[in-house]
Amino acid sequence: MKISSFKQYIKLLFALSIISSLAGCSSLGVEPWEKDQFARADMALNNEKLDLALDDHIYFSKEGTSGGRSLAGGGCGCN
Amino acid sequence: MQLTSKQSIASALAMASCSLLSQQASAQEPVPANDDWKVDAAIMYYGEQDRVQAVEAIGNVQKAFGEDSLLDMKIVVDSLTGASASGAVAQSISQTFTRPSGKGEYTVDPGETPLDDTFQDTRVQLSANWQEILNPDWTVNLGVYGSKEYDYLSLGLNAGVERSFNKNNTTLALSGAYTNDTVDPVGGRPVALSEMVFRGDYDGDDAFQAAFDATRLDGDDTKQTADVMLGVTQILNRNWLMQANYGFSSVSGYMTDPYKILSMVDGNGESHGYRYENRPDSRTKHSVFLLAKGALDSGVIDFSYRYNTDDWDIQAHTLETHYRYYFTPSLYGQLHLRYYQQQAADFYQPFLRTEVALPEYASADYRIGDMSAYTVGLKFGHRLSGGHELSYRIEYYQQNPENNGTDIPGELNNQDLFPSVKAIVAQISYSF
Numbered sequence: 001m002k003i004s005s006f007k008q009y010i011k012l013l014f015a016l017s018i019i020s021s022l023a024g025c026s027s028l029g030v031e032p033w034e035k036d037q038f039a040r041a042d043m044a045l046n047n048e049k050l051d052l053a054l055d056d057h058i059y060f061s062k063e064g065t066s067g068g069r070s071l072a073g074g075g076c077g078c079n
Numbered sequence: 080m081q082l083t084s085k086q087s088i089a090s091a092l093a094m095a096s097c098s099l100l101s102q103q104a105s106a107q108e109p110v111p112a113n114d115d116w117k118v119d120a121a122i123m124y125y126g127e128q129d130r131v132q133a134v135e136a137i138g139n140v141q142k143a144f145g146e147d148s149l150l151d152m153k154i155v156v157d158s159l160t161g162a163s164a165s166g167a168v169a170q171s172i173s174q175t176f177t178r179p180s181g182k183g184e185y186t187v188d189p190g191e192t193p194l195d196d197t198f199q200d201t202r203v204q205l206s207a208n209w210q211e212i213l214n215p216d217w218t219v220n221l222g223v224y225g226s227k228e229y230d231y232l233s234l235g236l237n238a239g240v241e242r243s244f245n246k247n248n249t250t251l252a253l254s255g256a257y258t259n260d261t262v263d264p265v266g267g268r269p270v271a272l273s274e275m276v277f278r279g280d281y282d283g284d285d286a287f288q289a290a291f292d293a294t295r296l297d298g299d300d301t302k303q304t305a306d307v308m309l310g311v312t313q314i315l316n317r318n319w320l321m322q323a324n325y326g327f328s329s330v331s332g333y334m335t336d337p338y339k340i341l342s343m344v345d346g347n348g349e350s351h352g353y354r355y356e357n358r359p360d361s362r363t364k365h366s367v368f369l370l371a372k373g374a375l376d377s378g379v380i381d382f383s384y385r386y387n388t389d390d391w392d393i394q395a396h397t398l399e400t401h402y403r404y405y406f407t408p409s410l411y412g413q414l415h416l417r418y419y420q421q422q423a424a425d426f427y428q429p430f431l432r433t434e435v436a437l438p439e440y441a442s443a444d445y446r447i448g449d450m451s452a453y454t455v456g457l458k459f460g461h462r463l464s465g466g467h468e469l470s471y472r473i474e475y476y477q478q479n480p481e482n483n484g485t486d487i488p489g490e491l492n493n494q495d496l497f498p499s500v501k502a503i504v505a506q507i508s509y510s511f
């Protein structure tokens with residue numbers, strides 16, 4: 001009983017923190033004409049996608065965990 | 080043209096340097112390239128000291144259809160050779176192992192970590208992804224994936240949706256993937272924790288083959304993976320953005336490594352045979368990924384942190400950074416640092432004990448044991464005329480496996496049970 005109410009409390013806290021952080025996001029950011037830096041190719045999140053894909057493959061093959069940055073992109077027998 | 084005098088050599092040099100200078104000047108101007116097609120290609124070498132060597136070629140073609148549609152296609156071909164750790168422990172005497180196929184044996188010298196040298200494979204991977212901007216706020220994508228190697232086939236589908244808010248300063252992304260893998264190991268799938276048999280213990284080939292077959296299961300097996308990822312990307316100010324992702328993954332099916340074994344060790348640390356490993360057939364994974372990326376006056380920098388946890392009790396922390404500095408507008412250098420630390424799966428053990436009853440699950444694969452690893456990398460890139468870019472990088476990667484708290488008996492204390500793995504990565508990339 002106590003545990004389930006504690007879990008509910010945690011869930012509520014989690015939901016509230018997501019809502020408040022999303023609401024907080026609305027005060028962050030810049031005007032459209034201030035986005036010159038984000039138009040740079042090297043600021044794109046997938047700018048070095050081949051390097052990231054190759055790194056992911058190495059670490060996927062050699063370590064016990066993987067992914068995080070994006071969906072892992074499929075499996076192989078290398079693990 | 081044949082050069083007949085010193086004067087013509089001088090004028091030819093002058094012409095050549097002028098053309099080089101004009102090329103430099105044009106590289107700094109925005110070039111009206113053909114935006115419809117974008118091609119990235121790279122070839123990478125990965126080499127471990129005394130172990131696995133791999134060469135991987137990767138090509139990515141992007142084709143835009145109007146303003147709103149984008150097709151992305153990728154091909155990867157890789158080739159692996161060399162030896163990988165079998166899971167057995169080093170001994171003060173030489174050790175002989177039956178190959179996974181059951182055909183032939185290999186011997187490991189005293190004091191050496193047992194490596195299975197039959198590791199050899201070629202893999203081809205194809206994937207395609209379609210992205211469609213529905214309106215200024217909504218973007219969707221759909222993709223297919225396939226990867227084939229001799230003993231493994233992976234087929235997958237993925238889809239995602241993105242919604243922009245707050246003058247495009249905030250993007251929420253939800254994506255999902257489903258993958259079905261088929262495993263058909265060389266020599267068949269070992270019976271869980273069955274004992275390795277040796278040709279020398281049998282009178283004839285038929286008797287040995289019958290004993291070997293008794294340790295194997297018929298046919299192939301499958302593994303299903305369902306992934307869901309929820310992400311938010313937020314522009315913080317004129318120079319900085321951040322990304323936060325939560326990933327959930329549910330895997331069911333065959334996750335045992337059919338080529339990995341464990342030594343059966345007595346109280347003196349002496350080995351009395353080997354057993355094939357066995358892993359659970361379900362795994363639920365969670366990941367949290369945080370990234371901050373900033374535009375600097377003469378470069379770019381990013382920092383990321385990743386936390387992984389799963390119901391195999393593996394927990395991992397990854398810290399990573401890339402820092403790029405432009406020496407000139409067309410030449411940059413980049414530093415890559417990564418640190419990884421992992422806690423062992425609950426069924427990981429470096430060896431089995433002869434006097435203890437067999438557990439349900441066991442693996443001595445150091446890749447799911449306690450481990451830390453680091454990467455140091457350098458990359459240089461040239462921006463060429465016409466929007467082309469040539470880059471090369473070299474990286475050093477070292478893994479330091481550690482004892483997960485297991486008592487080490489007798490003579491095993493004289494062996495290096497957790498040897499480091501050292502690897503070099505070298506890569507050349509070209510984009511146009």
